[in-house]
Amino acid sequence: MARRSCQHRDEDWTLILSDTSGTPTDSTPTEALYFQLFNEIGIISQLSSSAFEKALPHGLTAAQFGVLNHCVRLGDGQTPARLAAAFQVTRGTMTSTLSRLESKGFIRTEPDPKDGRSKRVYLTEAGKTAREDGVAAAAPLFRDVTGALDRAQAEALLQPLQALRKWLDENRNTDFDGL
Amino acid sequence: MARRSCQHRDEDWTLILSDTSGTPTDSTPTEALYFQLFNEIGIISQLSSSAFEKALPHGLTAAQFGVLNHCVRLGDGQTPARLAAAFQVTRGTMTSTLSRLESKGFIRTEPDPKDGRSKRVYLTEAGKTAREDGVAAAAPLFRDVTGALDRAQAEALLQPLQALRKWLDENRNTDFDGL
DNA sequence: CTTGACTAGTTTGATATCATACAATATTCG
């Protein structure tokens, strides 16, 4: 009973497996629990990134801002492959995001002098400014969230979520190369 | 991010705001904490739905499976608008997902006799079977996750995440809350 | 009844994302 926004939320996952077999076993409620957990996570992801993108200036998407921010924080001159690995998206996805950032004049690329296959990605001045603007626009959102979850609760959540993320990351079908 | 999901992972959010102001205040680390929290959530959402879709048969996507599952659990004959609300996607998104399900022969639609604007969505036999197959294919994934997070940990995570989701859901149309 | 406002569903145009396939360059090894 909610309204719009993003993906598939809906408490349904809760019971996805609850009605599969006539004979409830030990594993059935466990599966339902994890379905529900991943469903909540999916909903939160959708709602938060949706709100984030609405706040971002210059028509920046979360993916685009992420790249700008990464370049500011960890430095210019990385290759698309490295960026794709950092964000854990395919290289094709990164190609697309970088091309949009380049269209907007927020990055520029140069061929890698040491490797004929590679490029290097550099921020432009406009890109640095856009990133600053994005940070300023997003900050209030995160401050408000404190109303839903205080610092202590957020910190308590972080540890197990990181463990879960790490596990998922290591156990995925090594489709694209790590790093 | 989801993807499927979609998003940007990378521990960057951790420090997104850490280097914004020259004078660190109390709020700065708090913002960074929440950035990191939402980042982890985004990553998990992406990785889990990606793994889920890889396991699903019949070329079903998570969105498509969700609709089939919803119809099995909560009953046939709902309108697209109701489904869109249940999954919290736009009606346009639901139109798209339903049309694909209809192409695959998993649902059929009929005009609503009481309201000339509406349709009713019904599962076909093939749709019911596909949903069963999907449940069977997905179940092992969720059992495996136990290795990363045991039942007790998952349950402990669920409560605060539900609270966070609820807060985000309630505060999303207010103009400056978003997150 | 006619008008105005609201709802249902669709369409279009953008993005992100994935999988797959491909060309060009690098690397490894027999």
Next chain:
DNA sequence: CGAATATTGTATGATATCAAACTAGTCAAG
């Protein structure tokens, strides 16, 4: 050296998703 293999970036075709514009049906006031 030269062939097999690996990696880089790109292109293509699907899907999901949103926002916004649009058509059509419903409903409440006058």
